[in-house]
Amino acid sequence: MIEPSYLSGQFLLAMPAIGDPRFERSVIAMCAHDSAGAFGLCLHLPMDDMTVPELMQQLDIDPANTPAIPLLMGGPVEPQRGFVLHSTDYDGEDTRHVAGRWAVTGTRDVLVAIAAGKGPRHWAAALGYAGWGEGQLEMELQHNGWFSTPATTGLIWDTAPADRWRQGFATAGIDVAQLSTASGHA
Secondary structure (H helix, E strand, O other), X not given: XXXXXXXXXXXXXXXXXXXXXXXXXXXXXXXXXXXXXXXXXXXXXXXXXXXXXXXXHHOOOOOOOOOOOEEEEXXXXXXXXXXXXXXXXXXXXXXXXXXXXXXXXXXXXXXXHHHOOOOOOOEEEEEEEEEEEOOHHHHHHHOOOEEEXXXXXXXXXXXXXXXXXXXXXXXXXXXXXXXXXXXXXX
């Protein structure tokens, strides 16, 4: 049995046998995991049609010199809701620090701070999130849908979204070419 707080501050990497195309090659930064469920942000899929400065403009925030970084598709749950995954050097209205590795803020203040040059040093913005109800994630782990691995902030801040899944496995010493699409139990 997985301990309820075990996955907070970890990465979940989708296994080839996940069976859900929405999560194919997913890398999820786990932000909360307890007996009631789990919450994470997908880090692998940039949105082709929206950058962070464009989102800021829609929210009546002057983006100033904010880099034109694409928004990420954070997950299929509440895709209209935004989150910023960021370094721990910023605390906003509802910032939640995760295992000393990163923080997540879901309020507008973090975007205002980023635009003003007063935000976190490192950040990634996403729309939507990945969520699991009570016991759901544990069941998916038992059925080999996910591989959990210790998180490294370099995978978030220094690795391109398209390379995160492969690099996440490589960091764990696994060559993705050796992964099977069939699942099994030892």
